[in-house]
Amino acid sequence: KQEVTQIPAALSVPEGENLVLNCSFTDSAIYNLQWFRQDPGKGLTSLLLIQSSQREQTSGRLNASLDKSSGRSTLYIAASQPGDSATYLCAVLDSNYQLIWGAGTKLIIKP
Amino acid sequence: DVKVTQSSRYLVKRTGEKVFLECVQDMDHENMFWYRQDPGLGLRLIYFSYDVKMKEKGDIPEGYSVSREKKERFSLILESASTNQTSMYLCASSFPKGLAGFETQYFGPGTRLLVL
Numbered sequence: 250k251q252e253v254t255q256i257p258a259a260l261s262v263p264e265g266e267n268l269v270l271n272c273s274f275t276d277s278a279i280y281n282l283q284w285f286r287q288d289p290g291k292g293l294t295s296l297l298l299i300q301s302s303q304r305e306q307t308s309g310r311l312n313a314s315l316d317k318s319s320g321r322s323t324l325y326i327a328a329s330q331p332g333d334s335a336t337y338l339c340a341v342l343d344s345n346y347q348l349i350w351g352a353g354t355k356l357i358i359k360p
Numbered sequence: 361d362v363k364v365t366q367s368s369r370y371l372v373k374r375t376g377e378k379v380f381l382e383c384v385q386d387m388d389h390e391n392m393f394w395y396r397q398d399p400g401l402g403l404r405l406i407y408f409s410y411d412v413k414m415k416e417k418g419d420i421p422e423g424y425s426v427s428r429e430k431k432e433r434f435s436l437i438l439e440s441a442s443t444n445q446t447s448m449y450l451c452a453s454s455f456p457k458g459l460a461g462f463e464t465q466y467f468g469p470g471t472r473l474l475v476l
């Protein structure tokens with residue numbers, strides 16, 4: 250059964266630093282992987298979607314990579330800002346067309 | 361902009377009550393989903409629907425039912441609320457799989473339910 254893990258559960262860094270969030274999954278048979286952002290009191294917002302045939306996707310200061318064979322994805326945030334503070338979740342679309350979610354990494358950017 | 365709305369942001373109910381959570385989307389999406397989110401766990405799928413009057417069980421359907429009488433509305437029903445159903449409930453919608461791949465899901469703001 251597919252399992253998705255995000256480590257660490259929480260991360261605090263000073264403003265301006267570059268940082269990497271990690272996501273790992275146990276079964277490489279996936280259709281895609283997505284990174285979402287969740288702000289308190291708000292729903293989830295999709296940040297980046299990487300199809301299984303792709304290696305990475307970029308949007309502004311965000312870059313997500315996918316290594317299907319090793320079951321890993323990273324979300325790179327450049328020049329972090331306090332507004333980046335949120336919980337970041339990754340999810341894989343598995344071979345049964347179900348989204349399997351990680352528990353998230355709570356990111357705090359200190360001004 | 362896609363908009364997914366949920367009827368309540370916060371709810372407090374008593375054990376044994378019947379609870380209705382409503383979700384409405386305005387993008388004519390075929391797919392709609394109900395998840396619950398608990399600390400330290402990923403989102404877990406309760407039920408989903410690919411069309412009006414159609415429903416499929418997710419990973420944790422026990423104690424829940426759903427209703428989709430209209431395309432834009434997907435309701436989650438707790439038949440007899442229990443304390444272990446205290447959670448954040450998230451509704452989502454999406455288009456079905458297209459030629460370009462699977463479409464992303466759009467989420468509502470969530471309903472935080474407390475069952476006493």
